[in-house]
Amino acid sequence: MRMVTLQDLADRLGVARSTASRALRGDPQISETTRSRVRRLARSLGYHPNAAARALTHRAAGAVGLVLPRTATFVFANPYFAELLEGLAAVAESVGYPLLLSASPTPDYELWLREARVDGLVTLGSSLGEADVERLEALAALGAAVALIGEPVRPTSLRVVLCDERPGIEQACARLAHDGHDAVALVAGPSQAPYARHRSSAWRDAGEAHRLEFLRTIAGDDTFDAGREAAGALLRSRCPASAWLFGNDLMAFGALQALDEAGLRSPDDVSVIGFDDVMPSALIGLSTVHQPIRELGSEAMTAIAAELRRQPHASTALVTRFVPRRTTAAPPRRTPHASEGGPIDSEREAQAHAPPSRSGAARRR
Amino acid sequence: MRMVTLQDLADRLGVARSTASRALRGDPQISETTRSRVRRLARSLGYHPNAAARALTHRAAGAVGLVLPRTATFVFANPYFAELLEGLAAVAESVGYPLLLSASPTPDYELWLREARVDGLVTLGSSLGEADVERLEALAALGAAVALIGEPVRPTSLRVVLCDERPGIEQACARLAHDGHDAVALVAGPSQAPYARHRSSAWRDAGEAHRLEFLRTIAGDDTFDAGREAAGALLRSRCPASAWLFGNDLMAFGALQALDEAGLRSPDDVSVIGFDDVMPSALIGLSTVHQPIRELGSEAMTAIAAELRRQPHASTALVTRFVPRRTTAAPPRRTPHASEGGPIDSEREAQAHAPPSRSGAARRR
DNA sequence: TTGTAAGCGTTATCAA
DNA sequence: TTGATAACGCTTACAA
Numbered sequence: 001m002r003m004v005t006l007q008d009l010a011d012r013l014g015v016a017r018s019t020a021s022r023a024l025r026g027d028p029q030i031s032e033t034t035r036s037r038v039r040r041l042a043r044s045l046g047y048h049p050n051a052a053a054r055a056l057t058h059r060a061a062g063a064v065g066l067v068l069p070r071t072a073t074f075v076f077a078n079p080y081f082a083e084l085l086e087g088l089a090a091v092a093e094s095v096g097y098p099l100l101l102s103a104s105p106t107p108d109y110e111l112w113l114r115e116a117r118v119d120g121l122v123t124l125g126s127s128l129g130e131a132d133v134e135r136l137e138a139l140a141a142l143g144a145a146v147a148l149i150g151e152p153v154r155p156t157s158l159r160v161v162l163c164d165e166r167p168g169i170e171q172a173c174a175r176l177a178h179d180g181h182d183a184v185a186l187v188a189g190p191s192q193a194p195y196a197r198h199r200s201s202a203w204r205d206a207g208e209a210h211r212l213e214f215l216r217t218i219a220g221d222d223t224f225d226a227g228r229e230a231a232g233a234l235l236r237s238r239c240p241a242s243a244w245l246f247g248n249d250l251m252a253f254g255a256l257q258a259l260d261e262a263g264l265r266s267p268d269d270v271s272v273i274g275f276d277d278v279m280p281s282a283l284i285g286l287s288t289v290h291q292p293i294r295e296l297g298s299e300a301m302t303a304i305a306a307e308l309r310r311q312p313h314a315s316t317a318l319v320t321r322f323v324p325r326r327t328t329a330a331p332p333r334r335t336p337h338a339s340e341g342g343p344i345d346s347e348r349e350a351q352a353h354a355p356p357s358r359s360g361a362a363r364r365r
Numbered sequence: 366m367r368m369v370t371l372q373d374l375a376d377r378l379g380v381a382r383s384t385a386s387r388a389l390r391g392d393p394q395i396s397e398t399t400r401s402r403v404r405r406l407a408r409s410l411g412y413h414p415n416a417a418a419r420a421l422t423h424r425a426a427g428a429v430g431l432v433l434p435r436t437a438t439f440v441f442a443n444p445y446f447a448e449l450l451e452g453l454a455a456v457a458e459s460v461g462y463p464l465l466l467s468a469s470p471t472p473d474y475e476l477w478l479r480e481a482r483v484d485g486l487v488t489l490g491s492s493l494g495e496a497d498v499e500r501l502e503a504l505a506a507l508g509a510a511v512a513l514i515g516e517p518v519r520p521t522s523l524r525v526v527l528c529d530e531r532p533g534i535e536q537a538c539a540r541l542a543h544d545g546h547d548a549v550a551l552v553a554g555p556s557q558a559p560y561a562r563h564r565s566s567a568w569r570d571a572g573e574a575h576r577l578e579f580l581r582t583i584a585g586d587d588t589f590d591a592g593r594e595a596a597g598a599l600l601r602s603r604c605p606a607s608a609w610l611f612g613n614d615l616m617a618f619g620a621l622q623a624l625d626e627a628g629l630r631s632p633d634d635v636s637v638i639g640f641d642d643v644m645p646s647a648l649i650g651l652s653t654v655h656q657p658i659r660e661l662g663s664e665a666m667t668a669i670a671a672e673l674r675r676q677p678h679a680s681t682a683l684v685t686r687f688v689p690r691r692t693t694a695a696p697p698r699r700t701p702h703a704s705e706g707g708p709i710d711s712e713r714e715a716q717a718h719a720p721p722s723r724s725g726a727a728r729r730r
Numbered sequence: 731t732t733g734t735a736a737g738c739g740t741t742a743t744c745a746a
Numbered sequence: 747t748t749g750a751t752a753a754c755g756c757t758t759a760c761a762a
Contacts, residue, residue: 001424001508003479005755016733021757031731050478052420053755056738059366061417063465063482072458074453077644079444086441089468093437100428100463103454114368114413116739117428117463143366251548253648279442280645283618370739381749386741395747418739421754481755 004047013037019185036354037119055116063120064092064304065100069127072103075225078250079278080293084149087297088122095305109340110135113144118302120145124150125160133158145275145307147300150195159307161300161315165199168320170206170291172273175322177210179330181243181271184212187230187255189247196247199275203245220251227254227300235262242270242331249274249288256327277323285326292318368410376503377542378402403540420481423554429457429669432482434492437468443591443615444643445658450513452662453487460670475500478509485510485669490525491518491560498523510672512665515560525671526665526680530564533654533685537610537638540687542575544695546608549577552595552620554612557600563614564640567611580606585616592619600627607696614639614653621692622647624653632694642688650691657683
């Protein structure tokens with residue numbers, strides 16, 4: 001696929017290609033006449049400088065990579081990533097760095113950097129192993145601009161973009177306590193993942209500060225199905241928690257589905273609180289801790305662009321906040337015969353396996 | 366950011382860089398000893414061939430661009446794009462072509478191709494003007510691999526990936542008719558856009574074949590808000606349609622929201638049918654016409670990869686199908702005093718502006 | 731004001 | 747089996 005080259009322009013005009021090059025980039029030493037001649041021809045021929053050639057001479061690719069260490073399916077099934085991408089892509093566009101996208105559960109974080117395909121890299125801190133961090137630090141020392149979204153396993157000199165999860169979690173717990181809840185269950189993210197552990201301890205700390213008892217903690221893998229299963233387990237074990245807290249919205253969605261399938265609903269039977277506040281949460285009215293996901297993305301990209309251009313960059317502080325919607329309310333009143341089993345009495349429990357016949361039924365198909 | 370080069374390897378081993386190059390790529394004319402020496406060193410130094418240099422000699426960038434002619438915000442607020450990306454990214458990953466992503470309402474479709482930043486391009490056929498199509502055809506003639514998702518304004522020699530919308534629409538209309546509906550409203554996409562016109566006429570053709578009367582057609586811009594506003598207009602005008610058909614799911618979501626705000630619900634008051642079947646639709650139980658969005662993406666990318674590798678490629682046929690969920694049912698029975706105004710009687714209408722007090726109220730916060 | 735030439739890192743041709 | 751050398755298209759001293 002041969003495109004128009006500088007040499008082509010030069011030949012047609014009878015000038016040297018260096019002259020053509022200078023003319024196009026507005027070198028003041030070029031006469032007005034040749035400048036306009038070159039520019040006119042370039043335009044009419046649809047000339048654009050070859051990116052590879054420029055990369056070679058400039059020793060810079062002029063592009064930034066985004067490595068999402070998950071399968072494409074996982075990534076795009078989770079609106080979290082879509083919103084992250086939104087922040088990233090918008091800034092990438094405005095600063096003129098094409099964004100290279102990779103989604104693979106076994107990514108080679110360094111490859112694009114080593115091939116000089118990109119000058120900078122954005123990835124998720126939480127997915128990096130010790131060795132990954134170390135190798136990326138080495139590349140950063142060589143001049144690569146690396147930004148991590150979320151903290152990695154260990155402290156690092158790499159730029160880390162994160163958001164304070166505690167305020168929103170604190171607000172959520174305060175609200176639950178105020179509404180009269182005193183016993184909750186936590187459906188957390190993968191227990192090996194530091195980010196999930198941080199988030200869980202944030203829930204615990206805030207909850208305990210508000211005298212919420214954690215009756216049960218279940219580790220999920222952040223997927224819809226994990227949430228549905230965790231909810232199923234809670235229902236089956238008749239866990240008397242009056243509120244369920246989640247490590248992310250997607251799992252909360254799964255739990256709502258499980259409730260629905262069991263003929264129950266939130267907040268009538270249990271209050272449900274998610275984390276992230278992805279778009280569908282607003283649609284279905286999930287109460288959740290809002291995380292400024294887009295901003296995480298735009299902050300990361302802005303930081304990278306600034307670093308590549310050797311411009312100063314002041315990072316902005318990002319915080320979460322609780323967004324109460326319709327899945328939180330005061331805990332269900334415990335009628336005498338139901339109090340032992342918590343919010344789920346035996347009659348309702350039976351519905352989980354039989355065709356639903358009560359309130360839930362009206363809402364299903 | 367200087368990386369390890371072939372010359373570095375050659376120097377350290379006292380061989381010519383052409384030898385090193387051949388050794389790395391497994392040229393059979395290289396002795397086993399030098400081959401392994403070079404390879405070992407390359408590995409230990411973390412050598413990877415410079416992508417720009419390769420692109421220059423191969424006259425191929427080894428990357429594919431995805432141009433989404435919308436703002437990043439629009440793109441990622443619409444799960445349709447997330448799913449399209451899922452299909453594209455998965456194949457891009459597996460065939461080893463990095464994907465460059467652009468989201469801009471005023472894209473330069475040709476730029477990346479002219480800069481030789483990518484060898485192929487995927488974009489939305491429906492957003493291209495006549496001139497765009499023409500210019501892309503010219504580039505394709507020069508060897509660029511271009512695939513359009515959805516049909517452009519006019520017939521083209523470019524590869525077009527699409528899916529037959531009629532079967533699903535036909536099934537949906539059949540179902541409505543079977544359930545006893547006879548009057549519907551259509552909330553279509555932008556009336557200038559050919560794809561939206563095609564879809565609308567598909568709805569009309571199928572609807573009329575099933576004796577559904579189209580009482581009203583409203584053009585929206587495919588956003589959540591457009592759907593909400595269209596629904597508001599239908600409610601205000603007391604359009605007696607017993608089912609609303611939409612150009613996409615996002616608008617249907619907006620309509621459900623509007624219904625909810627008015628203290629009404631689907632399907633009790635109106636049946637609602639979307640188009641696309643994006644992920645949240647399953648979550649909220651929207652009846653919709655399923656479009657294999659991921660497959661549209663993977664088909665496009667597969668076709669491009671095949672073309673770039675000069676391999677044969679048989680395109681697969683994609684079709685839609687109707688997915689009935691909980692927003693479709695038989696039309697509401699018309700009680701004598703309500704029959705004139707259709708499904709919305711005046712008492713309910715009043716609720717749209719006053720705090721809801723009936724069934725709707727119980728479902729909101 | 732413009733032209734010449736070297737170099738960016740790789741591959742491929744032609745000798746040796 | 748290996749080594750020089752010439753591209754690929756662009757930028758940038760250095761000359762003219």
